[in-house]
Amino acid sequence: MSVRFFSFAAAALAATLTGCLTQEQTYHLNPDGSGRLELAMSVDTSMMGALGGGGGGAGQDMGKEVALQLLRGTEGIDTWADLTHETAADGKTKVTATAFFKDVNKLKMSAGEQAGGASAGALNSSRNGDSWTVSMGVAGGEAAPSAPSAPDAATLPAEQINTAIQQAQAQWEASKSLVAPMVEGAKITTTVKAGGTVKKAVGFSKVDDRTASMSFDGTKVVAAIDTMMNNREIMAKALAGGDVMGVLRDQKLMQKTIMESLTDGQGLPTVELTPGSPAFDYAAEVAKAKNGQSEAFKELLAEAQKPKGGAIIRPPAGGSVPEKKKAPATVK
Numbered sequence: 001m002s003v004r005f006f007s008f009a010a011a012a013l014a015a016t017l018t019g020c021l022t023q024e025q026t027y028h029l030n031p032d033g034s035g036r037l038e039l040a041m042s043v044d045t046s047m048m049g050a051l052g053g054g055g056g057g058a059g060q061d062m063g064k065e066v067a068l069q070l071l072r073g074t075e076g077i078d079t080w081a082d083l084t085h086e087t088a089a090d091g092k093t094k095v096t097a098t099a100f101f102k103d104v105n106k107l108k109m110s111a112g113e114q115a116g117g118a119s120a121g122a123l124n125s126s127r128n129g130d131s132w133t134v135s136m137g138v139a140g141g142e143a144a145p146s147a148p149s150a151p152d153a154a155t156l157p158a159e160q161i162n163t164a165i166q167q168a169q170a171q172w173e174a175s176k177s178l179v180a181p182m183v184e185g186a187k188i189t190t191t192v193k194a195g196g197t198v199k200k201a202v203g204f205s206k207v208d209d210r211t212a213s214m215s216f217d218g219t220k221v222v223a224a225i226d227t228m229m230n231n232r233e234i235m236a237k238a239l240a241g242g243d244v245m246g247v248l249r250d251q252k253l254m255q256k257t258i259m260e261s262l263t264d265g266q267g268l269p270t271v272e273l274t275p276g277s278p279a280f281d282y283a284a285e286v287a288k289a290k291n292g293q294s295e296a297f298k299e300l301l302a303e304a305q306k307p308k309g310g311a312i313i314r315p316p317a318g319g320s321v322p323e324k325k326k327a328p329a330t331v332k
Contacts, residue, residue: 020044020092021186021218030195031132031275033104033125034282036081039097041066046091063087064300066095071304073110078102081289082297100286123192127275132196136203136214136259136269165235172229176222183218190214195280196273203262203269210279212271216262224257 022042029035045062063085071083081098088094101107104125124137191213192204204212228234234253259268293301 021188023186023188024191025189026191026193027104027123028193028279029104029123029125029134030278030280030282031127032278033127034102035100035104036280036282036285037097037099037101037107037109039095039099039109041093041095043093044091045087045093061087062091063093063095066093067097067300068304070095070097070109071301073108074099075108076101076103076106077109079286079290080297080301081292082294083300084297098289100282100289102282123190130274132194132273132275134192134194134271134273136190137256161232161236161239164239165229165232168235169229172225180218180222183221186218186221188216192271193279194271194273195278196275198271198273200272201270202266203259204271214262214269216258220258220261223261227257227261228253 020043024040026038027035028038043066045066067083067085071080078100081100083095083097085093085095099109104123108122122137124135126133191207191211193211195210197209198206198212201212204214206212256268260266262269
């Protein structure tokens with residue numbers, strides 16, 4: 001096994017899910033797609049240097065770094081109610097946050113490299129008359145491709161495809177015993193509390209008439225790579241694109257494969273509902289959140305809005321930076 005491949009595989013897995021990560025995300029969702037996300041994350045940031053996430057230097061407040069990257073890596077937020085962080089002596093970092101969004105389909109949250117790429121799972125919502133569907137998708141609510149975009153793999157010689165796939169699978173098997181322990185201890189739980197009545201849940205478990213929940217751990221990440229490595233069509237297309245290991249770089253494809261593994265081949269985890277009254281008064285709670293932000297959080301927001309490394313950081317939602325100072329593009 002080459003060191004280069006092991007480093008690449010470790011980075012790919014860390015970008016999807018970091019070991020020693022526990023994350024609970026609860027969506028309070030209204031039928032119009034607006035809602036509130038309550039996020040609680042615990043991650044062993046003492047390992048970030050080994051995983052290529054940087055940080056962990058002497059005197060660095062890793063909890064604060066995770067919090068700042070969460071603010072900077074967030075899109076689609078109307079306002080934050082608050083965000084707190086703390087790091088224990090053993091390097092375990094805890095971050096809690098409450099955020100409001102007008103459209104869950106535009107919500108994207110990421111704690112970036114300081115938490116190994118930990119992010120709030122993408123939730124998609126669609127209405128068609130009296131039918132309301134909520135599904136767990138990929139970052140940004142976008143549809144993941146069935147395979148990496150590439151030239152027609154059918155034009156490649158079968159022997160070349162077979163050899164490349166066998167080599168890639170051998171490399172993955174050789175590195176799995178070292179890579180897998182980095183992610184297998186992770187666990188993510190997603191709960192949807194909706195303004196409607198749950199009719200059917202696939203991948204999710206129905207908790208009550210308005211609530212559904214699902215959990216998965218890091219073993220699903222390793223299993224997803226096994227699945228992709230043994231999918232001839234996916235691997236052949238990656239090879240046609242010039243990089244048979246490109247499947248590990250395609251995070252949307254990996255997330256899609258992980259999510260579909262939770263439903264035994266029935267597609268993405270989904271909750272079907274009959275829309276009802278809103279789960280909460282969005283306008284009233286947003287106004288309350290804006291007026292109730294702590295001074296410590298306001299200072300954190302201000303710091304997240306400052307330029308870093310000569311680049312302008314896009315101000316997170318809920319900040320007080322005038323419009324004329326906002327950057328035209330996001331730098332992560």
